[in-house]
Amino acid sequence: MFGKRKVRPGAPLSEPGTSPFTRTAPDADGVFRAIPKEMWEGEHGTMLRELGFQPDDPSNMLPQNPGLLEARADQAHEAQKRFMAEINESLQGQLPGVTVVPWAMIPWSVWEGRVALFLTISCKMFPAEPWNMFLMPADDRSAEALGWQVHPYREIPGLKETCTRLLLELADEHQAVFEATGKRLEAGDVSALESYQHSSQSARANVIKLARYLAADLFGQQSFDRHRAVFGKNLGWD
Secondary structure (H helix, E strand, C coil), rough: CCCHHHCCCCCCCCCCCCCCHHHHCCCCCCCCCCCCHHCCCHHHHHHHHHHHCCCCCCCCCCCHHHHHHHHHHHHHHHHHHHHHHHHHHHHHCCCCCCCCCCCEEECCHCCCCCHHHHHHHHHHCCCCCCCHCCCCEEHHHHHHCCCCCCCCCCCCCCCHHHHHHHHHHHHHHHHHHHHHHHHHHHCCCCHHHHHHHHHHHHHHHHHHHHHHHHHHHHHHHHHHHHHHHHHHHHHHHC
16 A cells, blocks of 8 residues: 555655755756655655656646746646637637636636645646636627626625635645655655645645635526536536
8 A cells, every 4th residue: 555655764765854845955957856856766766656756747846946837827828818719719600799708716816925836836726727717708798698697807806805715724734734744755754745646636626616616606506507518528627
């Protein structure tokens, strides 16, 4: 079982008090990795690979790498623009004059401070990605054709505060696992990575659940269900 596999006693992955998850210097090649490259040699490296990890996986890259988060955010934004162009082109072929624009279920204003670090680093999520897109009619004509509300084109009062509070609760839960993982890695317990990976996946799933709950609460379950029936497959929700 993964949870019981450990490096032999007395062979920690790092010096005491220097968790690989809190690195301040890059590897020799200038790249910041959560698990440094030298740890991928010998017994440690074999166990890490058996657990399904690789030194240059995106999941092992730390945000200290120059431009990493900005590049990923830009990629998501460009992908969103292409996606929306394709969606609206398809709509025009079926319903001339009908267009939609994306509503960020986890609003853009929330993506700052601890919340942004939790979402982008721990969950590897960005605001322009499909999981966060609720496609809303651009005007009254489009709303009548599609069957749900026109995009509000403004931030909903109180949404930022509510969303921030709930996301910080998720972040606190994940932070506890993060800190425990660092301590276990210091002690040589490579299997801690599996627990951390599971926590990250669970956190991501909970963020998506929260986003969809907020959309259904704001615009009504009927509108949410109608949207999902029309665009869920395109968005990769189903």
